[in-house]
Amino acid sequence: MGTHHSTHNHGAAHSSDSAHHVTPFNVYVKVAVALFALTFLTVAAHSIREHLQPFSALIAFSIATVKAYLVVAFFMHLKYETNMNRAIFISGFLFLALLFILTTLDIYTRITQNSVL
Amino acid sequence: MSTSRIVNGVEVATHYKDDTHQYLSNKEGIWLFMATEILMFGGLFIGYIIYHTMYPEMFAEGAKYLDWKLGFVNTLVLIFSSFTMALGIYFNQKNQPKKAVMALGATVLCGAIFMVIKYFEYTHKFHLGIYPGQMLNLEMVKPVHQNLGLYFGFYFCMSGLHGLHVLIGMCLITWVMIRNIRGDFHSNYYTPIEGVGIFWHIIDLIWIFLFPLLYLVG
Numbered sequence: 001m002g003t004h005h006s007t008h009n010h011g012a013a014h015s016s017d018s019a020h021h022v023t024p025f026n027v028y029v030k031v032a033v034a035l036f037a038l039t040f041l042t043v044a045a046h047s048i049r050e051h052l053q054p055f056s057a058l059i060a061f062s063i064a065t066v067k068a069y070l071v072v073a074f075f076m077h078l079k080y081e082t083n084m085n086r087a088i089f090i091s092g093f094l095f096l097a098l099l100f101i102l103t104t105l106d107i108y109t110r111i112t113q114n115s116v117l
Numbered sequence: 118m119s120t121s122r123i124v125n126g127v128e129v130a131t132h133y134k135d136d137t138h139q140y141l142s143n144k145e146g147i148w149l150f151m152a153t154e155i156l157m158f159g160g161l162f163i164g165y166i167i168y169h170t171m172y173p174e175m176f177a178e179g180a181k182y183l184d185w186k187l188g189f190v191n192t193l194v195l196i197f198s199s200f201t202m203a204l205g206i207y208f209n210q211k212n213q214p215k216k217a218v219m220a221l222g223a224t225v226l227c228g229a230i231f232m233v234i235k236y237f238e239y240t241h242k243f244h245l246g247i248y249p250g251q252m253l254n255l256e257m258v259k260p261v262h263q264n265l266g267l268y269f270g271f272y273f274c275m276s277g278l279h280g281l282h283v284l285i286g287m288c289l290i291t292w293v294m295i296r297n298i299r300g301d302f303h304s305n306y307y308t309p310i311e312g313v314g315i316f317w318h319i320i321d322l323i324w325i326f327l328f329p330l331l332y333l334v335g
Contacts, residue, residue: 019137019140019141020140020210020304020305022207022210022211023203023207025204025207028200028203028204028207029200031200032196032197032199032200035196035199035200036193036196039189039192039193039196042328042329042333043185043189043333046185046333049333056334057329057334060329060333060334061326061329061330061334063329064325064326064328064329067325068322068325068326071199071318071321071322071325072318072322074203075199075200075202075203075314075318075321076314076315076318076319077311077315081144081148082141082145084145085144085145085148088145088148088149088151088152089148089151089152089155091152092151092152092153092154092155092156092159093155093159095156096155096156096159096163099156099159099160099163100163100166103163103167104167107167107171
């Protein structure tokens with residue numbers, strides 16, 4: 001700490017250029033616009049949900065998944081990350097799926113069969 | 118001190134080969150932390166889904182107490198804050214610290230707007246006697262389903278844990294903003310902003326799912 005770096009003194013910095021991916025400004029703008037548009041789409045689908053039954057929940061979460069992809073890929077830069085970081089992040093969802101499957105099996109084969117939980 | 122050296126204009130700890138090695142290692146740590154965040158919120162989501170399938174009518178009754186317009190505004194606020202957070206990194210990559218500080222300031226401001234809206238939502242519910250679990254005031258609320266407190270247990274835990282993340286995120290962004298003003302960051306070193314940014318985006322990501330789950334589908 002306490003070392004103040006002058007901004008332009010890293011002429012030999014090219015060795016690490018590949019590690020620092022710079023996303024163009026207009027990509028961020030496009031992603032933000034897409035996220036806003038998808039949020040409006042979510043609410044629009046909600047306003048006509050009576051006509052979309054029984055798929056209204058599926059539609060809402062499908063749109064949310066697309067939004068999540070945009071945030072993770074572009075804002076969090078996972079699109080330009082190492083495979084290791086991608087594997088780490090995806091492993092979170094894999095273990096979540098495991099938790100969901102085993103818990104659901106347990107609830108529906110045991111608890112809902114013989115309890116008034 | 119003797120524990121670090123300067124490589125390519127970056128202070129690099131001795132156990133790293135160079136600045137790139139340090140940067141990639143630090144980011145890997147942040148991604149591991151993100152996996153734990155997914156698991157923490159994921160457990161609550163799975164609990165919600167299971168109880169929702171057991172008591173769909175009760176959850177629908179609970180969702181009626183939420184104003185989707187407030188959730189919608191908060192979604193827009195968080196998406197905009199994610200955009201400005203990404204710009205905070207972008208401007209440092211372009212060696213424009215003043216613009217980066219402004220972007221980070223806008224991000225903190227959006228976080229504050231989000232929390233103010235949350236505050237009004239919470240106080241309104243407390244006013245109606247809506248509390249989580251057994252604390253729900255059955256005489257005041259007069260719910261159709263007597264176990265309505267279960268829904269609000271999930272509501273307050275999930276949105277409360279999320280709100281706590283927003284508060285922590287605001288503190289962290291303020292910290293990197295001060296360091297940015299101090300001149301700590303440049304195109305070859307902005308790791309703390311990137312780490313805090315990834316944390317802020319996961320908060321946005323979780324809200325993207327919480328909004329339809331709590332406010333719309335119910």
